[in-house]
Amino acid sequence: MSADLSIPGQLLICMVGRARGSDLVAVAKQAGAHGGTIALGRTINDSRILQMLSLADVHQDIVFTLLGSEAAVVLPAIIDEAAKQPKKFAGTAVLVDVSEIFVRGTAQEKYAATENAHARSVNMHSDYELITVIVNYGFADSVMEIARKAGARGGTVLNARGTGTEEDIKFFGITLVPEKEMLFIIAEKAKSSAILDAVNAIPNLCKPGGGIVFNLPVSRFIVLGKEQERLLRDKADG
Numbered sequence: 001m002s003a004d005l006s007i008p009g010q011l012l013i014c015m016v017g018r019a020r021g022s023d024l025v026a027v028a029k030q031a032g033a034h035g036g037t038i039a040l041g042r043t044i045n046d047s048r049i050l051q052m053l054s055l056a057d058v059h060q061d062i063v064f065t066l067l068g069s070e071a072a073v074v075l076p077a078i079i080d081e082a083a084k085q086p087k088k089f090a091g092t093a094v095l096v097d098v099s100e101i102f103v104r105g106t107a108q109e110k111y112a113a114t115e116n117a118h119a120r121s122v123n124m125h126s127d128y129e130l131i132t133v134i135v136n137y138g139f140a141d142s143v144m145e146i147a148r149k150a151g152a153r154g155g156t157v158l159n160a161r162g163t164g165t166e167e168d169i170k171f172f173g174i175t176l177v178p179e180k181e182m183l184f185i186i187a188e189k190a191k192s193s194a195i196l197d198a199v200n201a202i203p204n205l206c207k208p209g210g211g212i213v214f215n216l217p218v219s220r221f222i223v224l225g226k227e228q229e230r231l232l233r234d235k236a237d238g
Contacts, residue, residue, distance in 0.1 A: 009098045010071050010219065013130075013184075014063040014078070015043065015156050016091035021061030024078065024089060028063075031077035032070040036063050041158040044144045060091070062158060062184075066098065079222060086225035094130055094186060095220040128218040129192045130184060133199060134160070135211035137179035143199060143211075144183060150198035151191035158182040186221060 016024055021038035028036060039062040067074055075095070082089035131152075133143050140157045147155065160180040187195050192215060204210045 008100065009066055009068045011096045011098050012063075012065040012067055012071065012075065012093060013096065014065070014091060014093040014224065015041070015060050015184075016063065016089055016224065018059040018061055020088060020091075021063045024061075024063050025065070027078055027081045028065055028074050031074040033065055033067060033074045036065040038063050039158050041156050043156045044141065044154055060156060062156065071095070075220075075222075079224065082224035090225035092186065093222040093224055094128070094218045096130060096216050097219055126218050126221050127189050128186055128221040129189055129215045130218050131187055131192060131195060131199075131213070131215045133183040133185070133211060133213050135181055135183070135205070137181055139204065139211070140181035140183045143202060143205075144185075146198050146202055147185055147195050150195045152185050152187055152195050155183050155185040158184070186218070 012028075014021075014024055018040070021036075025033075025036040025038065041060050041062045043058050043060050065074070078089075078093070082091075131147075133140070133147075135143055137159070140155075144152070144155045144157075158181070160182050185195065196213065196215060199205065199213055202210075205213070
């Protein structure tokens with residue numbers, strides 16, 4: 001029995017319109033991805049006009065896809081398709097480094113021995129970070145309001161559940177409740193510290209069980225559905 005293959009890779013997170021996630025996964029799979037996971041969420045827009053019209057919260061599909069070296073083909077394919085159909089695939093996407101992906105079973109045959117050397121060939125150093133805030137249900141909008149005042153432009157909220165086991169409580173040092181909200185904020189590095197400080201200073205988050213906040217470096221940030229993104233990539237490739 002062969003051992004599991006461990007490779008470095010990237011996590012692609014795409015945020016598109018509701019019911020568009022399956023179509024996006026189909027594009028990714030056709031380009032070489034092995035699949036994806038779709039979560040339901042909503043984006044909190046920073047437009048005051050949209051807020052006045054009660055259109056600031058837009059339902060979305062959040063697609064999570066783990067990629068190895070195939071990211072060099074999958075990501076351009078998604079960008080190109082979004083440029084061709086901007087209304088269908090309008091949204092945003094980020095790439096986040098993953099230290100290890102465990103490939104099991106016959107799927108190992110699809111990875112060459114050079115996979116480890118080339119899995120991150122598409123990496124770029126972006127000027128963005130992904131700030132993630134996990135709070136009790138109903139508090140994400142309040143957190144987003146504080147983050148916006150500190151420089152955030154908007155965020156995406158996913159409904160989630162805490163495990164609430166005794167071991168988790170001891171490990172995190174907080175009291176967990178089942179209903180949670182996960183808030184994703186894509187922020188410029190120059191503003192991320194101010195946003196984190198503002199969120200950390202929220203009174204409810206300072207209490208046990210108030211929430212968890214962490215940030216991750218983003219290797220690439222893409223606005224889907226814009227022709228200029230494809231043109232910039234073609235220029236860089238040429």
